[in-house]
Amino acid sequence: MADTLDEPWWETPGGTKEPALSDNEEECANTSETVQQTSSSTLVSSKKRKKATECFLNVEKAKSKDEKEIEMKPKRKRKKKISDLLTETVPKPGVPADVQKMLNEHFGAKRSVIELEELKLPDSCFLPANDLTHSFSSYLKEICPKWAKLHKKHTEKSSVVMLVICSSALRCLELIRSMATFKGDGRVMKLFAKHLKIQEQMQMLEKDVIHVGVGTPGRIKALIQQDTIQDAGHHL
Numbered sequence: 001m002a003d004t005l006d007e008p009w010w011e012t013p014g015g016t017k018e019p020a021l022s023d024n025e026e027e028c029a030n031t032s033e034t035v036q037q038t039s040s041s042t043l044v045s046s047k048k049r050k051k052a053t054e055c056f057l058n059v060e061k062a063k064s065k066d067e068k069e070i071e072m073k074p075k076r077k078r079k080k081k082i083s084d085l086l087t088e089t090v091p092k093p094g095v096p097a098d099v100q101k102m103l104n105e106h107f108g109a110k111r112s113v114i115e116l117e118e119l120k121l122p123d124s125c126f127l128p129a130n131d132l133t134h135s136f137s138s139y140l141k142e143i144c145p146k147w148a149k150l151h152k153k154h155t156e157k158s159s160v161v162m163l164v165i166c167s168s169a170l171r172c173l174e175l176i177r178s179m180a181t182f183k184g185d186g187r188v189m190k191l192f193a194k195h196l197k198i199q200e201q202m203q204m205l206e207k208d209v210i211h212v213g214v215g216t217p218g219r220i221k222a223l224i225q226q227d228t229i230q231d232a233g234h235h236l
Contacts (some may be wrong), residue, residue, distance in 0.1 A: 137182040169194035191215025
């Protein structure tokens with residue numbers, strides 16, 4: 001049945017009214033709500049702090065692992081260059097025994113005793129070494145005083161009067177510049193592999209008359225194997 005207008009709508013079906021809260025009870029309820037809110041916020045912030053500290057610790061662990069791996073890796077030793085050895089040692093003029101020692105060290109384990117005896121070179125095969133008081137041009141003038149006549153008589157192709165062997169292309173360029181006063185009108189040719197093709201060098205040696213060849217062992221060996229450099233006009 002529907003409620004009649006005579007029945008009071010604020011009363012419960014049992015006929016009892018809902019009890020109203022007092023001022024003290026309302027204050028207690030409000031304070032409990034604020035306490036719950038603050039406790040929940042502190043829990044959230046503590047979780048965030050824990051996550052932040054955990055992330056920071058993980059980053060530190062990763063850094064420590066990387067540092068340990070770097071320390072564990074062996075450091076590569078830098079190979080000493082010829083310039084480093086020259087700065088560390090006092091320069092001395094070379095002697096024939098130095099060449100013989102180098103040949104024995106290189107071929108000692110590969111050749112027999114008889115073959116090593118055949119590799120020995122007499123002192124007559126060597127010119128007097130530079131006593132470190134001469135420049136390269138003055139040293140060449142001392143060991144080859146008749147250079148002007150030699151290079152004028154030289155008319156053969158695929159051969160040189162003087163062959164200078166260096167350890168690197170840079171050293172070849174240094175010696176070519178320093179022999180400018182010695183060579184006169186003689187022709188000097190670069191015999192190394194840096195920016196120079198072996199086919200071009202072979203064509204130049206076959207077409208032109210070259211007096212001085214300055215190069216590295218590898219390229220000179222390749223040209224000799226191709227019969228581009230012959231011993232016909234070779235003197236030094």
